[in-house]
Amino acid sequence: MRKFKTESKKLLDLMINSIYTNREIFLRELISNASDAVDKLYFKSLTDSKVEISKDDLAILVSFDKDARTITVSDNGIGMDKDDLDRNLGTIAHSDSLEFKSENAETQGEDIDIIGQFGVGFYSAFMVASKVKVVSRAYGADAAYSWESDGVEGYTVKEAERASHGTDVILTLKEDTDEENYDSYLSEYKLKSLIKRYSNYVRYPVQMEVEKTRELPKPEDADDDYKPEFEHYRELDTINSMIPIWKRPKSEVTQEEYNEFYKSDFHDFSDPVRTITVHAEGSFSYDALLFVPGRVPFDLYSKDYKKGLALYSSNVLIMEKCEELVPDYFNFVRGVVDSQDLTLNISRETLQHNSQLRAIAKRIEKKIKSDLADMRDTDREGYEKFFENFGRGIKYGIYSSYGMKKDELADLLLFYSAKQDKMITLDEYASAMPEGQESIFYAAGDSVERLAKMPIVSTVLDKGYDVLLCTEDVDEFCMTAMADFAVADADDPDSLTAYPLKNVAGGNLGLETEEEKEAAEAVAKENEDLFSAMKEALGDKVAKVAVSTRLSGSPVALTAEGPISLEMERVLSGAPGNDDVKSERVLEVNAEHPIFETLKAAQDAGDADKVRLYTDILYNQALLVEGMPIDDPVEYAQAVAKLMV
Numbered sequence: 126m127r128k129f130k131t132e133s134k135k136l137l138d139l140m141i142n143s144i145y146t147n148r149e150i151f152l153r154e155l156i157s158n159a160s161d162a163v164d165k166l167y168f169k170s171l172t173d174s175k176v177e178i179s180k181d182d183l184a185i186l187v188s189f190d191k192d193a194r195t196i197t198v199s200d201n202g203i204g205m206d207k208d209d210l211d212r213n214l215g216t217i218a219h220s221d222s223l224e225f226k227s228e229n230a231e232t233q234g235e236d237i238d239i240i241g242q243f244g245v246g247f248y249s250a251f252m253v254a255s256k257v258k259v260v261s262r263a264y265g266a267d268a269a270y271s272w273e274s275d276g277v278e279g280y281t282v283k284e285a286e287r288a289s290h291g292t293d294v295i296l297t298l299k300e301d302t303d304e305e306n307y308d309s310y311l312s313e314y315k316l317k318s319l320i321k322r323y324s325n326y327v328r329y330p331v332q333m334e335v336e337k338t339r340e341l342p343k344p345e346d347a348d349d350d351y352k353p354e355f356e357h358y359r360e361l362d363t364i365n366s367m368i369p370i371w372k373r374p375k376s377e378v379t380q381e382e383y384n385e386f387y388k389s390d391f392h393d394f395s396d397p398v399r400t401i402t403v404h405a406e407g408s409f410s411y412d413a414l415l416f417v418p419g420r421v422p423f424d425l426y427s428k429d430y431k432k433g434l435a436l437y438s439s440n441v442l443i444m445e446k447c448e449e450l451v452p453d454y455f456n457f458v459r460g461v462v463d464s465q466d467l468t469l470n471i472s473r474e475t476l477q478h479n480s481q482l483r484a485i486a487k488r489i490e491k492k493i494k495s496d497l498a499d500m501r502d503t504d505r506e507g508y509e510k511f512f513e514n515f516g517r518g519i520k521y522g523i524y525s526s527y528g529m530k531k532d533e534l535a536d537l538l539l540f541y542s543a544k545q546d547k548m549i550t551l552d553e554y555a556s557a558m559p560e561g562q563e564s565i566f567y568a569a570g571d572s573v574e575r576l577a578k579m580p581i582v583s584t585v586l587d588k589g590y591d592v593l594l595c596t597e598d599v600d601e602f603c604m605t606a607m608a609d610f611a612v613a614d615a616d617d618p619d620s621l622t623a624y625p626l627k628n629v630a631g632g633n634l635g636l637e638t639e640e641e642k643e644a645a646e647a648v649a650k651e652n653e654d655l656f657s658a659m660k661e662a663l664g665d666k667v668a669k670v671a672v673s674t675r676l677s678g679s680p681v682a683l684t685a686e687g688p689i690s691l692e693m694e695r696v697l698s699g700a701p702g703n704d705d706v707k708s709e710r711v712l713e714v715n716a717e718h719p720i721f722e723t724l725k726a727a728q729d730a731g732d733a734d735k736v737r738l739y740t741d742i743l744y745n746q747a748l749l750v751e752g753m754p755i756d757d758p759v760e761y762a763q764a765v766a767k768l769m770v
């Protein structure tokens with residue numbers, strides 16, 4: 126027996142016990158090696174006219190024997206002679222494939238795609254096998270040799286039999302333990318699913334003999350109650366689909382094919398609404414194929430949802446969901462990124478340089494953004510549906526970045542326009558603004574219908590200004606984080622005007638004229654006693670009672686000063702631990718309304734009880750109009766009843 130070199134022994138131990146986190150990748154590694162071996166022979170045939178092989182015959186075969194507990198990966202590639210076995214499999218971290226790749230770097234064209242580079246993949250077999258036997262015959266050699274090892278001390282190399290060139294790697298699986306069920310690999314279903322998951326796009330057919338069932342021909346003399354009979358038979362099937370759809374030029378792939386790929390690889394039953402392709406060439410090339418789903422994944426808003434794109438290197442799956450490739454606000458995007466130029470770490474589970482990922486992610490983000498913008502402009506109906514599904518995440522992206530992402534994302538937003546009765550963009554809002562409008566107005570609440578009826582909304586609309594009716598809990602947070610929206614001037618596209626985003630129920634809207642302001646101040650002064658009596662009646666419930674300049678038809682309205690609006694208070698108080706989140710409520714009183722006269726009269730007559738009762742009723746009414754709960758509905762009902770008798 127030849128012993129593994131000391132450093133190799135240590136490496137082997139490391140390899141088996143710590144490099145990989147996932148045992149099942151052993152099959153991926155062996156299939157990748159087989160694909161490399163086949164690729165090398167194919168390359169030889171291109172450069173050496175004496176090598177006569179047909180590309181169609183090149184294949185990889187996976188088989189298993191339940192009784193012997195073996196799994197075999199065979200290929201009809203270049204094979205190894207006695208020295209190769211010793212050098213390649215006896216020395217860990219020696220990669221002949223890497224040497225091959227660099228030696229032929231110039232000559233190998235697109236048709237060669239060598240995967241191996243570290244010289245360790247083969248040993249991952251020892252994660253599941255107690256013994257590995259390799260029988261190989263080099264192309265053009267007469268003799269075959271076998272290499273055998275238990276992965277502990279060393280290995281033996283002997284003469285062996287093999288009918289033609291190629292390699293068989295035969296793993297005898299370890300005995301099952303409490304933690305690990307190695308026997309589970311001895312199943313057609315399991316092996317097939319591993320091939321599909323990791324090696325689906327390996328360029329050569331990965332075949333397996335699979336069990337099938339077929340109906341026997343109906344005998345000619347069968348009588349009427351003949352029941353169809355079936356037989357089981359075995360047939361060689363190609364398990365992988367080989368040609369990655371993302372490597373094919375977009376012009377050659379039908380949308381139907383993209384849809385099928387999306388549905389089968391990303392387990393969705395509806396077609397994607399958008400298919401996005403990226404093809405980057407240069408010192409760092411990659412292909413990406415991305416999809417915007419047509420419906421919300423059921424777990425999108427759950428903790429378990431994992432964003433990310435599948436990452437392939439030379440057609441072999443590296444990571445099922447590489448999170449770094451998409452930002453949180455595009456977490457709904459599914460797809461694959463494939464690059465030959467990734468610097469992988471030894472386990473092929475991660476990358477050595479995150480800067481590569483960052484560069485891809487940046488480009489992908491831009492592409493998704495421009496594609497969505499295109500959809501917004503060319504397929505409004507589809508975009509509205511998309512926005513209904515995933516707009517929340519985009520708004521959240523603006524909010525959670527404290528508005529830093531607004532330049533990238535704000536023009537993807539849609540809000541409901543009270544004036545136009547449909548969803549519009551902020552740009553569309555701005556371009557429809559009448560002369561003199563200086564802010565973008567919005568109102569937040571739980572339904573469009575309810576918001577449209579709110580007195581302060583009507584007041585702004587009456588002035589000829591549109592109001593965006595926001596009904597999602599994240600809306601106001603998004604608006605607050607954005608603070609304003611910049612629009613290019615019509616005559617000078619380089620100069621931008623930023624319009625503040627204002628909640629109609631917030632502090633000063635700047636809508637009143639100087640005269641209106643002065644008149645309000647005069648009323649407030651004249652009725653100082655009444656306002657302080659009303660404030661006293663309401664106590665801590667409001668920060669102040671003030672004269673309103675923005676109400677026409679209604680006697681009162683509740684607004685809020687400061688950063689927290691009434692709607693934010695409502696949204697936040699739904700979450701535990703937020704009891705102390707309170708808006709600074711202001712009860713605005715319409716001095717033009719007849720009720721104000723009644724209040725004044727009560728105050729003048731010194732009827733403090735009446736002032737208190739009316740103030741309470743008006744405050745509760747304002748709460749109801751806002752869609753907020755009133756503190757004591759029974760007391761409110763009794764107060765109203767008292768007025769009726």
Ligand SMILES: Nc1ncnc2c1ncn2[C@@H]1O[C@H](COP(=O)(O)OP(=O)(O)OP(=O)(O)O)[C@@H](O)[C@H]1O
Binds near residue numbers: 154158203222240
């Ligand atoms: N099926 C095979 N046919 C021919 N040569 C093989 C086969 N399997 C492995 N080899 C040889 O053994 C070497 C070591 O294989 P191993 O899987 O350990 O490393 P690698 O494929 O070179 O790199 P990586 O660790 O990146 O997979 C390969 O470089 C190749 O020369």
